Amino acid sequence: MLLQNNQINIPSFTLVRQNSMLEKELLECFLQVVNQGIFILNENVKVLEDKVSNFCQANYGIGVASGSDALDLSLIACGIGHGDEVITTPFTFFATAAAISRVGAKPVFVDIDPKTWNIDVNLIEEKITSKTKAIIPVHLFGCPVEMDAIMQIAKKNNLRVIEDAAQAIGAQYCGEKVGSFGDTGCFSFFPTKNLGAFGDGGMIVTKDSKIAEKIKLLRIHGAKNKYCHDVLGFNSRLDELQASILNLKFKYIELWTQRRRELAILYNNLFQEHIRTDRFSIKLPQEPDYAYHVYHQYTIQTKQRDELQNHLKSYGIASTVYYPIPLHLQKVYSSLGHHQGDFPVSEDACNEVLSLPMFPELTNEEVEIIVDAITSFFTR
Ligand SMILES: *Cc1c(COP(=O)(O)O)cnc(C)c1O
Secondary structure (H helix, E strand, O other): OHHHOOOOOEOOOOOHHHHHHOHHHHHHHHHHHHHHOOOEOOHHHHHHHHHHHHHOOOOEEEEEOOHHHHHHHHHHHOOOOOOOEEEEOOOOOOHHHHHHHHOOOEEEEOOEOOOOOOEOHHHOHHHOOOOEEEEOOEOHHHOOOOHHHHHHHHHHHOOEEEEEOOOOOOOEEOOEEOOOOOOEEEEEOOOOOOOOOOOOOEEEEEOOHHHHHHHHHHOEOOEEEOOEEOOOOOEOOOEHHHHHHHHHHHOOHHHHHHHHHHHHHHHHHHHHHHOOOOOOOOEOOOOOOOEEOOOOOEEEEOOOHHHHHHHHHHOOEOOEOOOOOOHHHOHHHHHHOOOOOOOHHHHHHHHHEEEEOOOOOOOHHHHHHHHHHHHHHHOO
């Protein structure tokens, strides 16, 4: 039996396998940038901006320093600031709401759909006030939000839409890529994301030439001509070295996404074979009819989450909780006056979700070992 092997050591995520596969090509990227001797906003960044914007069915791509900055700069370019309200989900990475607060606006949370863990589009309209200026849907774990509903609500109420697609490059809603629906789409190249750099990086895509121009200005201290500052901007660039690595990795993005989807199907099939998921009430990730899910995470939900995580750990299998605390209960947001129970679906998710190992280089055999270990937990 596979589980008796005490040599097992399966990480939640690792780049070591991918890096060793790409070692030669990666070293060429470094050498190319070293020899070129230009490190900020040159050819590599332009090439990546074109590739990512084309891939995402948008017209413009603007490389920035991180996914967090992509959100900040998008909000500013959309004219959102003090006194405004922006609707988003409390079940996301902190950066989504932090961007809203940093520009001086107020995050207004809407609970999530228990099936996808994405914002519940049926609960948005009741939160709209005269101050509401935008919605930030988050395509969590790589599963696209119902963008038709979001865009209809936005149109009816004259709201901006900024897509947080940090976890979802390549995901599709009804055959169209995420990031292409809203005023902007925000991507992160943090090393663990589906397209990851060797450090921080991000990109904004947009179909709107005016927004693209504003963001290009904002990322270089608001100076169209050097040392002439028209607006208050930032230092937020994607650098050439990261862009060169990302251009290399971009060649594999569709292959890697297909592999993630293959692994997700394998997990699903093995779970259905081995555990009566109805009897043990473990919820598997869903891919709605409208969705092309890119499985940034393969996340399950169970009331025995912490015991299961410890059980896996004892077998040498890592797993991660994204996210343990919903944003409305974070200390930094105590001034918003929220309480336990305000967003029950999000709170349950925080207590019950567990993300299993997921990265393109994970082997089928490893998935089998993981499912065996989970089966042994539920059939103890
Ligand atoms: C990673 C992430 C971000 C922030 O991206 P960084 O590049 O780490 O700044 C924003 N939103 C979500 C949902 C993320 O997962």
